Amino acid sequence: MTRARTTTAAGKTRFDDIYNEPDPRAYFRTLSPLEYEIPHQAQDVFRRTLAQRSAVRGTQLPVTVLDLCCSYGINAALLNHDLSLADLYAHYTGPTTNGLSRGELIECDKEFYASSRRADAVPVIGLDTADNATRYALEVGLLDEAYAENLERHPPSAELRRAVARVGLITVTGGIGYITHRTFGALLDATALPVWVSAFVLRTVPFQEILASLDAHGLATETDPERTYPQRLFSDPxxxxxxxxxxxxxxxDPAGLEADGRYYTRLYQSRPRPA
Structure with a gap:
């Protein structure tokens, strides 16, 4: 029986029942009919941004990525493997994985991802409050390190602070609104290298306080207000x-965008201001 869903204060449907399962099959089965696609939209953007960050003079390679609200490691899967989001939907909603136990799925996924690993793969650290989801991503090899911590309520652990000190690029696709300037401030306080931030933000979610935090930490942010990226269909009217x-x-203006039935995001790219 499907669990009744609640909404956020902003009227957005909550999918709490799929975000912290032992594996991602329910996640993909639930979001497939809604055509959830923002990780697909971000895939090439993150690869281009990573290449640009890697090309900065004096950078020690490979650049380490911190993916915020990393969930089951989906952004890491798309960044470091020759796979599309459509491939992941097919894998987790199809007959190959349908009847497997969690342990069997872990072994299947280790092989699945290892067989498509890119030669230019980079270390990815995941941060999410969902401990089951991050554990899965760690066990199948999508994440090099995973931290199930809530920086909205608590300061980062010493282990997370040490990890963040190695980070050169921070990415996020679906978390702004769940995380705020408090999370960004805590992470940016722990950075030791010049860090870039690549963030997809729903047009329904205020971003000003995070922009102020980025600015206070020496980062200049750019966005193209005319360029939008689809996230998913609305779940109901x-x-x-x-x-x-x-x-x-x-x-x-929601005409041609939200008014036509989907959430849309903007991309914000933040880089250190020139000295």
């Missing part, structure tokens, strides 16, 4: 009505 209202309150 009420979710759409809430999104359209929020977009209008933010001074944006």
């Amino acid at each position: 009420e979710e759409q009505r809430s999104a359209v209202e929020l977009v209008r309150k933010a001074g944006d």
Whole structure:
């Protein structure tokens, strides 16, 4: 029986029942009908941004990536493997993995990802409050390190601070709104290298406080207000009505975007200001 879903204060449907399962099969089965696609939209962006960050003079290679709200390691899978998001949907919703136990799926996925590992793969550290999801990503080899910590409520552990000190690029696709300037401030305080941030942000979610935190830590942020990236279909008419209202309150036009039935994001790219 499907669990009744609640909504956030902004009217967005909560999918808490799929975010921290022992493996990602329910996640993909639930989000497939909603055409959740932001990791696909981010795949090439993150690869290009990583290549640009790697090319910075004096950079020690490979650059370590910190993926915020990493979930089951999906962004890491797409960054470091010759796989598409469609491949992941097919893998986790198809007959090959349907009847496997968690242990059997782990072994299957180790081989699945190892067989498509890119030669230019980089270390990826994952941060998410979902301990089961991060444990899965760690066990199948998608993440090099994983931290199930809530920086909105608690300071980062000493282990996480040491990990962040090695990071050169921070990525996030679906977490802004769940995490705020508090998480970014705590992480940026722990950085030791010049760090870039590549963030996809829903047009319904305020980003000003995070922008202020990035600026206070010496990062300049750019975005193209005319360029948007689809995230997923709305789950019901009420979710759409809430999104359209929020977009209008933010001074944006939902016509042809949220008004047509999907959430949309903007990309914010932050880099250290020139000395």
